[in-house]
Amino acid sequence: SYRDDPFTPVVARPPVTDDVDVVVVGGGIAGVLAGANLRRAGIERIRIVDQAGGIGGTWYWNRYPGVMCDVESYIYLPMLEELDYVPTHRYASGEEIRTHLEAIAERHGLVDDALFHTGVDRAEWDDESGRWEIHTDRGDRLRSRYYVLAVGILNLMKLPAISGMEEFSGHSFHTARWDYRYTGGAPGRPLTELGDKSVALVGTGATGIQCLPALAEAARHVFVFQRTPSAVGVRGNRATEPDFSESLSPGWQRDRMDNFQAVMLGKPVEVDLTDDGWTHHYAAVQHPPRHKGMSIEDYMRGAEELDYGIMEEHRRRVEELVADPATAEVLKPYYRYLCKRPCFHDEYLQAFNEPNVTLVDCPAGIDRITERGPVVGGHQYDIDCIVYGTGFEAELTPLYRRAGHEIVGRGGVSLAEKWADGASTLFGMMSRGFPNLFVMPAPGQQAVVTVNYTQLAVLGAEFVGRTVATLERLEVQAFDVSAEAEAEWSQKIIDS
Numbered sequence: 001s002y003r004d005d006p007f008t009p010v011v012a013r014p015p016v017t018d019d020v021d022v023v024v025v026g027g028g029i030a031g032v033l034a035g036a037n038l039r040r041a042g043i044e045r046i047r048i049v050d051q052a053g054g055i056g057g058t059w060y061w062n063r064y065p066g067v068m069c070d071v072e073s074y075i076y077l078p079m080l081e082e083l084d085y086v087p088t089h090r091y092a093s094g095e096e097i098r099t100h101l102e103a104i105a106e107r108h109g110l111v112d113d114a115l116f117h118t119g120v121d122r123a124e125w126d127d128e129s130g131r132w133e134i135h136t137d138r139g140d141r142l143r144s145r146y147y148v149l150a151v152g153i154l155n156l157m158k159l160p161a162i163s164g165m166e167e168f169s170g171h172s173f174h175t176a177r178w179d180y181r182y183t184g185g186a187p188g189r190p191l192t193e194l195g196d197k198s199v200a201l202v203g204t205g206a207t208g209i210q211c212l213p214a215l216a217e218a219a220r221h222v223f224v225f226q227r228t229p230s231a232v233g234v235r236g237n238r239a240t241e242p243d244f245s246e247s248l249s250p251g252w253q254r255d256r257m258d259n260f261q262a263v264m265l266g267k268p269v270e271v272d273l274t275d276d277g278w279t280h281h282y283a284a285v286q287h288p289p290r291h292k293g294m295s296i297e298d299y300m301r302g303a304e305e306l307d308y309g310i311m312e313e314h315r316r317r318v319e320e321l322v323a324d325p326a327t328a329e330v331l332k333p334y335y336r337y338l339c340k341r342p343c344f345h346d347e348y349l350q351a352f353n354e355p356n357v358t359l360v361d362c363p364a365g366i367d368r369i370t371e372r373g374p375v376v377g378g379h380q381y382d383i384d385c386i387v388y389g390t391g392f393e394a395e396l397t398p399l400y401r402r403a404g405h406e407i408v409g410r411g412g413v414s415l416a417e418k419w420a421d422g423a424s425t426l427f428g429m430m431s432r433g434f435p436n437l438f439v440m441p442a443p444g445q446q447a448v449v450t451v452n453y454t455q456l457a458v459l460g461a462e463f464v465g466r467t468v469a470t471l472e473r474l475e476v477q478a479f480d481v482s483a484e485a486e487a488e489w490s491q492k493i494i495d496s
C-alpha cells in the first residue's frame, strides 16, 4: 500500500496490442525529452509507458509540501526557449516543474498514446522481426522498433526496516506518496487536517528538510527523528526579475547550463551565472587549490582546510539560526562536505525554534516502532502519523533493478547477466547484444554524470533523436554496438 498512487485513480482499461516505432519506459524528464527529440526526428508512433498516473517521473511522485529543486530553475527546467517559458522563481517548486514537463509532453503529442499506471514486466529483442517485444502488468503486448529506457534514478522508494513498524496503529506514508487526504491541503497550500495530530518525521535529507516547515506550521507537534544532521546551506530563492528574459539571447539556456558545468568542473569562467551553493561550495571542494610542485601532503592539507572552512560556515549558520544551544549542537554537521548530499534551505533550521517542533537525536536510528509510535533510548513517542522521508535506493542501484523488468537481448542474454560484473556500453547509452536499445544517461552505467541531471537528459535525448534520424535516413532496420566500440569506451572510462 506504500506504493499506491495517491494522486490519480487507477482506471481499468483493456490490454493494448500494437506495433509502434518507439516505446519509452518512463515519463519523467529523460523520457519526455527523448520523446520530444524523437518527434523532431520525424518518428510518429511513440508510446511512453510509466507506472505513474501521468507525466513527471520523480516530479509526479514527489509532491510533498515544500518540494523544490535545488538546481537553479533556469538550467533545470528543460526546453525553456522552445516553450517560451520563464520559471517564476530562481528555484522552482515541484508543481511548476511537473506542469512544465506536462507542457513539453503535450506540445510533442506524447500524452495521448502514453500508457500510465503500467509497469513493464519483460522486454525481449526478436532478431527475426527486428522488434522489441514488451509485456506489461496490464496485459499489453507491444512491439517496437526502438526501446528507450528512461527509468530515472530516484524511482525505488526506500523504507527503513525498523522493527515493529508494521504494528504502528496510526497513519504512515513515504514522502514520495504524500497523503493529502490525511494531511489536508495541497502542494503549496497549508496542511489543514493536522491541527490535532502529532507527527513523526523520519529522515533529514534533502526531502525531510524541505517538508519540515510546512509540517511545523500545521501539526499540533512534530518530532523530527534525525540520524545524521544535514549540511544546510543558504538557498536564497527569489522571484525571477521582471526583466530577466529581456537580457537573454537565443541559445542562452544551453550557454547557462555549460557555464554551470564549467564552474563545477573547475574551469575558468568570466562570470558564474548560477552563483549559488553548488558553484561556491560543491565546486570548491571538488577542486582544491593546487600548484606546480606541490606535495600530495600539502594538497591534501589544503583540501581539508578548505572543506573545514566550509563546514564551519554551515555550523555557524546553525548557531545563528537555532535559538536553543543544545538543539543547535545536535543539528551541526560534523563531517566533510561531500560525506552527505549537501542541502540548501532558508526555513528548515528556524523551524526548530517553534514550540511544537522537537528534534529527536538518534544517531543509531529508531530503536523500534510500537503500536503508539517510535521508541528512542527507551522513550516512547505517541504519534498519530509517521512520515518516512527515508529516500530511495542509491543511484548506483543497477539499471536492470531500477527498470524493474527483465531486458533480454540477442541469444536470450539478459542485461542483468551481461552486466553481472559491471556495465559495458558505448557512451553509457547502448550495449552490444541489445539492438535498437537506448538507455538514458545515469550513474553506474558508464554514462557521463553531473549535478544538473537535466543537462544529461537534454544531451542524451538529443543523441537518441539524432541517432534515430540517421538510422531512419539510412534505412537501417537494426543497429548494434561493435565489440571494439564498446571495449574502447569501457577503457576510456577506466582510464579517466
Ligand code: NAP
Binding pocket: 068, 069, 070, 071, 154, 160, 161, 162, 202, 203, 204, 205, 206, 207, 208, 210, 225, 226, 227, 228, 340, 341, 365, 366, 389, 390, 391, 392
Ligand atoms: P536521503 O538523502 O537518502 O535521506 C534519507 C534520510 O532518511 C536520511 O536522513 C537518513 O539518515 C534517514 N534514514 C534512513 N533510514 C533511516 C532509519 N532506519 N532510521 C532513521 N533515519 C533513517 O533521501 P532524500 O532526502 O529523499 O533525498 C534523496 C535524493 O533525492 C537526494 O540525494 C537528492 O538527489 C534528491 N532530492 C533532491 C531535492 C532537491 O533538489 N531539492 C529534494 C529532495 C530530494 P542518514 O543520513 O543517517 O542515512
